[in-house]
Amino acid sequence: MTSRVVIVGASLAGVRCAEALRRHGHEGPIALLGAESHRPYDRPPLSKQFLAGVADHDRLWLTRADTALTDQEIIHHPGVTAKALDLRTRTVHTSTDSFAFDSLVIATGTSVRRLPHADAAPVFTLRTLDDAETLAPRLVEGARVVVVGAGFIGSEVASTARSKGCEVTVVEAAPVPLERQLGEAMGTACAALHERNGTRLIVGIGVASIEADGVHLADGSVIGADVVVVGIGVAPNTAWLEGSGVVVADGVLCDATCRVVDGGNGVVEGVVACGDVARWPNDRYGEVMRIEHWTNAVEMAEHAAQTILGGTEPFTPVPYFWSDQYSTKIQFLGRSTAFDEVRVIEGDPAAGVGVALYRKGDRLVGALGLNRIKALMGYRPLLVDGATWATALDHAGVAT
Amino acid sequence: MKITVDFDRCQSNALCMSAAPEVFEVRDDGFLYILIEEPGEEHRAKVTEAAMLCPTQAITVEG
Numbered sequence: 001m002t003s004r005v006v007i008v009g010a011s012l013a014g015v016r017c018a019e020a021l022r023r024h025g026h027e028g029p030i031a032l033l034g035a036e037s038h039r040p041y042d043r044p045p046l047s048k049q050f051l052a053g054v055a056d057h058d059r060l061w062l063t064r065a066d067t068a069l070t071d072q073e074i075i076h077h078p079g080v081t082a083k084a085l086d087l088r089t090r091t092v093h094t095s096t097d098s099f100a101f102d103s104l105v106i107a108t109g110t111s112v113r114r115l116p117h118a119d120a121a122p123v124f125t126l127r128t129l130d131d132a133e134t135l136a137p138r139l140v141e142g143a144r145v146v147v148v149g150a151g152f153i154g155s156e157v158a159s160t161a162r163s164k165g166c167e168v169t170v171v172e173a174a175p176v177p178l179e180r181q182l183g184e185a186m187g188t189a190c191a192a193l194h195e196r197n198g199t200r201l202i203v204g205i206g207v208a209s210i211e212a213d214g215v216h217l218a219d220g221s222v223i224g225a226d227v228v229v230v231g232i233g234v235a236p237n238t239a240w241l242e243g244s245g246v247v248v249a250d251g252v253l254c255d256a257t258c259r260v261v262d263g264g265n266g267v268v269e270g271v272v273a274c275g276d277v278a279r280w281p282n283d284r285y286g287e288v289m290r291i292e293h294w295t296n297a298v299e300m301a302e303h304a305a306q307t308i309l310g311g312t313e314p315f316t317p318v319p320y321f322w323s324d325q326y327s328t329k330i331q332f333l334g335r336s337t338a339f340d341e342v343r344v345i346e347g348d349p350a351a352g353v354g355v356a357l358y359r360k361g362d363r364l365v366g367a368l369g370l371n372r373i374k375a376l377m378g379y380r381p382l383l384v385d386g387a388t389w390a391t392a393l394d395h396a397g398v399a400t
Numbered sequence: 401m402k403i404t405v406d407f408d409r410c411q412s413n414a415l416c417m418s419a420a421p422e423v424f425e426v427r428d429d430g431f432l433y434i435l436i437e438e439p440g441e442e443h444r445a446k447v448t449e450a451a452m453l454c455p456t457q458a459i460t461v462e463g
């Protein structure tokens with residue numbers, strides 16, 4: 001196959017898709033367009049080891065050798081932002097040139113959401129390498145740091161800031177942090193890590209404004225801050241697809257094989273999406289999902305590459321994510337949306353160690369581990385097999 | 401096929417163990433153990449997946 005592939009997005013999904021195309025025998029040109037000026041890099045260390053200053057740039061690069069992409073005849077175009085997609089001429093128009101394609105991979109990822117009325121003060125976000133380089137030198141001993149949003153990124157930034165000796169407060173508008181991801185009980189358990197490690201946690205109160213003196217909350221109180229980090233989620237980068245005929249609905253809508261769908265009932269020939277930007281029906285769960293986790297970007301990039309090369313298999317992963325906070329590794333396998341029961345089957349998650357299982361109907365649908373790496377991974381085969389709840393409890397060695 | 405792990409990079413996320421439990425094991429001490437350093441061809445697909453899934457690119461497969 002010698003057709004031209006253009007990949008829009010040079011982060012994890014885009015790079016891994018390019019490499020998978022080569023590994024599976026694609027011989028034609030591959031152009032990898034990245035909006036950022038850097039060599040392609042990995043994001044997980046940005047809120048952890050890199051932000052803490054214990055890992056340098058060498059630990060960030062997505063390819064260990066700096067010639068790895070050119071060695072594979074993958075042409076990386078840094079600093080190129082996609083502006084429009086023309087499906088009639090099969091061309092991507094960008095901030096520099098236009099790129100004609102036979103096959104297109106949409107892997108533009110997400111950008112951080114920002115708070116309105118928060119421009120006057122020392123407000124930071126964390127998504128890119130530039131963000132991390134800007135924030136890291138400000139996390140110094142004694143600095144008063146307020147993190148807005150107790151999601152995974154906010155919590156990791158809080159953890160890193162504590163490790164640097166900062167005085168840290170996390171403010172979360174929702175009554176329970178991580179409730180959408182983990183449910184009320186386990187969200188509360190994970191949030192307890194903050195206070196156990198000397199971080200103040202304020203929940204159920206929104207931010208009214210951020211001023212030069214600090215963060216003003218909806219109840220009128222003010223938290224003094226030298227540094228404010230806003231971590232209130234991300235939004236898919238799809239503005240460049242407006243009017244193209246590609247369906248955008250909180251992400252780029254795909255079919256079960258990662259092919260992008262059109263406005264009718266069909267797919268856009270030769271166009272796939274992968275990573276944070278892609279929304280697709282995961283037949284394993286009977287649910288249309290968009291997943292913003294590292295492992296999904298890798299697995300979906302691999303799958304999208306195979307689809308371009310003629311594969312017809314549906315993409316049906318068991319999702320996985322991890323988060324390192326303080327000295328606790330939080331890991332989750334499976335799906336926690338609309339579960340019927342969560343049961344702690346060993347340890348005590350609220351104390352920072354344990355395993356909890358999630359049931360929906362008569363099935364095991366998810367497993368959460370806090371510092372229980374080996375035990376947690378033991379549930380992955382069960383989740384892959386669609387095991388019943390009874391089978392899961394039997395595996396756990398507890399009675400139904 | 402020979403497996404080497406850069407333990408300076410390894411963060412014990414155990415994705416390798418989920419892909420190839422016969423070859424990789426993260427124990428309760430939090431460290432990764434390689435159970436078979438030179439696995440046979442029957443393990444190649446799973447070992448390749450393990451290396452691909454490693455978030456820190458700590459696994460190298462040679463041969």
